Every structure is written in structure tokens, then in C-alpha cells.
Amino acid sequence: xxxxxxxxxxxxxxxxxxxxxxxxxxxxxxxxxxxxxxxxxxxxxxxxxxxxxxxxxxxxxxxxxxxxxxxxxxxxxxxxxxxxxxxxxxxxxxxxxxxxxxxxxxxxxxxxxxxxxxxxxxxxxxxxxxxxxxxxxxxxxxxxxxxxxxxxxxxxxxxxxxxxxxxxxxxxxxxxxxxxxxxxxxxxxxxxxxxxxxxxxxxxxxxxxxxxxxxxxxxxxxxxxxxxxxxxxxxxxxxxxxxxxxxxxxxxxxxxxxxxxxxxxxxxxxxxxxxxxxxxxxxxxxxxxxxxxxxxxxxxxxxxxxxxxxxxxxxxxxxxxxxxxxxxxxxxxxxxxxxxxxxxxxxxxxxxxxxxxxxxxxxxxxxxxxxxxxxxxxx
Amino acid sequence: xxxxxxxxxxxxxxxxxxxxxxxxxxxxxxxxxxxxxxxxxxxxxxxxxxxxxxxxxxxxxxxxxxxxxxx
Numbered sequence: 324x325x326x327x328x329x330x331x332x333x334x335x336x337x338x339x340x341x342x343x344x345x346x347x348x349x350x351x352x353x354x355x356x357x358x359x360x361x362x363x364x365x366x367x368x369x370x371x372x373x374x375x376x377x378x379x380x381x382x383x384x385x386x387x388x389x390x391x392x393x394x395x396x397x398x399x400x401x402x403x404x405x406x407x408x409x410x411x412x413x414x415x416x417x418x419x420x421x422x423x424x425x426x427x428x429x430x431x432x433x434x435x436x437x438x439x440x441x442x443x444x445x446x447x448x449x450x451x452x453x454x455x456x457x458x459x460x461x462x463x464x465x466x467x468x469x470x471x472x473x474x475x476x477x478x479x480x481x482x483x484x485x486x487x488x489x490x491x492x493x494x495x496x497x498x499x500x501x502x503x504x505x506x507x508x509x510x511x512x513x514x515x516x517x518x519x520x521x522x523x524x525x526x527x528x529x530x531x532x533x534x535x536x537x538x539x540x541x542x543x544x545x546x547x548x549x550x551x552x553x554x555x556x557x558x559x560x561x562x563x564x565x566x567x568x569x570x571x572x573x574x575x576x577x578x579x580x581x582x583x584x585x586x587x588x589x590x591x592x593x594x595x596x597x598x599x600x601x602x603x604x605x606x607x608x609x610x611x612x613x614x615x616x617x618x619x620x621x622x623x624x625x626x627x628x629x630x631x632x633x634x635x636x637x638x639x640x641x642x643x644x645x646x647x648x649x650x651x652x653x654x655x656x657x658x659x660x661x662x663x664x665x666x667x668x669x670x671x672x673x674x675x676x677x678x679x680x681x682x683x684x685x686x687x688x689x690x691x692x693x694x695x696x697x698x699x700x701x702x
Numbered sequence: 703x704x705x706x707x708x709x710x711x712x713x714x715x716x717x718x719x720x721x722x723x724x725x726x727x728x729x730x731x732x733x734x735x736x737x738x739x740x741x742x743x744x745x746x747x748x749x750x751x752x753x754x755x756x757x758x759x760x761x762x763x764x765x766x767x768x769x770x771x772x773x
Contacts, residue, residue, distance in 0.1 A: 453717070454717060454720075455716050455717045455720055457715060457716055457717075465767065474765055477763060478762075478763040478765075481763065482758060482761045482762055482763050483716055483757065483758070483761050483763070484763040484764075485763065485764050485766070486763065486764065486765045486766065487766055487768045488765060488766065488767045488768060488769075489767075489768060489769035489770075489771070490767055490769065490770045490771060491769075491771040492771060501771035504771065505769055505771065508769050585758050588758070589755065589758060592751060592754060592755065595727060595751070596748075596751055599727065599730060599744055599747055599748070602730065602731075602740075602744075603730075603740060603741065603744045606733070606737055606740045607737060610737045
């Protein structure tokens, strides 16, 4: 009888129990309060999950811990029940999230302090929005109301926008990883969008808890492509919003911030067009006036010179007139010619030579009677 | 030949055209009394402006889902 009974080793027994547990509860969501929270060697996280009636040991790796935990915090874990090789029952936790407003708030504050110290929210890390964007990587759920608002406003304001959408879950377990993958996807592109927009409409604090996930906040801060985050309502503040290059208050606000108003731009361009046209006319007018002024001044300089020249000419003319032989004749001098040549000396003249004497009014032909040298007379 | 004709506007992004336009406006403003320079800058700015206006008038925004996370 005994030989038909199943006998297994301790290890096999543990394995058997674990197989049974795996089949019955591949994953369990368990809610409770954290106690005895500790991190060993910076690698492993241990805590107890308890309620008024009982306590469960929990184990997870530091990498899986995406929100800060502390004793007293109410959390929901996604876990696999396990019998350890020491025969202890524990939950191997895959994911943990605070539940209830108090715990969410506390986790938020703890992580905010930690990441602020690391400088993730520093203003000098933030890049300005690129102007006149044409490619926008939108990370959102295409079913979300916030997404529809965002697209509608962008399309109405900015016709050049090309929205490349990464459809992701925006709440619940796995949402943070979806969003991180989408950020990485866009960043890995050879020509990534000019900006990423992480969009989600309003929701409960629990719904928005995804945006306080440490890994997601770090991925936002590390993105090569600038990120604008528009999550929830005006009053909601998430760590994702704080880590973004531009934190918008809502999806609609994000759309308004990143999409320029085409009508306004066209108006501005129109004004510049008018300014250039008027400016060109003014410049041409100015140039014309300059040319006119130059012509006028040239004209004035020319006439001044002409006046000066004609005065000079007049005085030359007067001088010349004084020098004309007629003037000498009118004063009583005569021109004496011999053989049609002006007689300047006369000492060689002989009696009987014919002379022509010109006065101012007559020409007298005469004959030499005798010639006496002035030198002789003076001598 | 004005500089605009040597630029392939079609290959430029809206922002690049905008930057060229702003540079042409600055060139125009700096031209002062040099009418030839002002005129060249004006013509350049005008062509770029037409391109900007045309793009805003003829383009329509589009939405394309490029990544779908498994749910």
C-alpha cells in the first residue's frame, strides 16, 4: 500500500506547490499596508503586506520598484505567490502602486524630493519649444478625450502640423512602460519629430499615478527630443509635467503652446509685407530726393562758375578794347604805313617815299619830304 | 540674379524658409540708403513670403498612427 503513495523530495514538493500555485494564481492583485520595508544591498526589496487580519511577506527587485514606498503606505501589488526554498510563503512582486489619496500623495512627495535633489526638474535643463513645428510625436491613447481635444486644436491652429501618434495605454499597469517605449521609439529615429507631446485628459489621482512613475519621469528628462506634457486638468501636477521641457496644464493648453496660430502668423507676415513695401517706397523717395538735391547743387555750382567766367571774360574784353589801335587813333595817334607795312622806325625813308597815314577817321596818302633821325635831334 | 532663385525652397522646412525670410528683412533694414541692396533684399523677402503664405494656405494637418502599444 505504501509503495503506491507519492513520495517526493523537499525540493520537488516545493516545486509541486509552486506549479499548483502558478496554475491557480498566475498573477494576483493584493492590496494592503506596507510594513517592515527594507532594501537589501541596493538590489532586493522586502516588505510585509498586511491588513487587520493577516500579513504576507513580499519580495521584489529594486528595478521593479517604480514608486517610493514606506511603512504605513497603502499599496496594490501585482504578484506571483511563491513557496521559497526555505519553506516560507511569499509574494514575488512584479509591480507595486500606491492606492488611496494619502499614499499616492506621500509617494509623490517622496519621489519629488528625491528627483529634485538629482536636478531632474531644474529650469536650466529645460529646452524652449521649437517654433513653427511641422512634425510632432504624440504619445497618447487615441481613445482618450484629451487626445481628440489636442488634435482638434492643433489642426485648427497650425495646418503644417504632422502628428505622428504612438498609441499607448495612459493608465494602469504597463502604461508607464508603454509611454517609455514610445519615447525611446521616437528618440531612436534618424529624423525624430521636432517635439514630443505626452497627452492625457483628466482622471482620478489613481489614473494619473502613471505620470509619477520614476522610470517614466527619468525617461522624459533624458529624452533627446524636447517633450511637452499635457496631462489632466489645471489642478493636477504630475512629476512627468515637472520633468518635461514644457509643462502644460491640460492637453488643450499643450496644443496651444506648441502649435502657432497660423492666422496670427499670416497677420504678422502681412504687416511685415506692408512695412517692407512702405520702406522700399520711402527708400526710393529718399534716393530720388537725394538725386534731385545733387542735381540742384550741381546746377547751382555750374551757374556760379559760369557767372565768374563771364565776369572774367568781360574784364578781358575791356582790357582788349583798351589795347585796340582804334583807341590809340581816337586819342590822336596815327598809324603810318610804308609799302603796306606799319612803319616803326622811318630812318631809312627817303624823300619822295609814299606813306599812308591812318587817323581815327581818315587815311591820308602823303610823300616824305625829308627824314631826320630823332637820335640826331636829341644829340 | 537674386539669391532666392538659387535656393530650392521646396526642400526647405517652413522654419528654414522663415529664417531666410527674417534674414532678408534684416538685410533690407540694414540697406539704409543703398537702394540696389534694399531692392534685392525686398525681392528676396517677397518671394520667401509668398512661399510661406502658400504653404500655410495649401497644407492641411495630418494624423498618422506610427506606433501601437500592445494592450
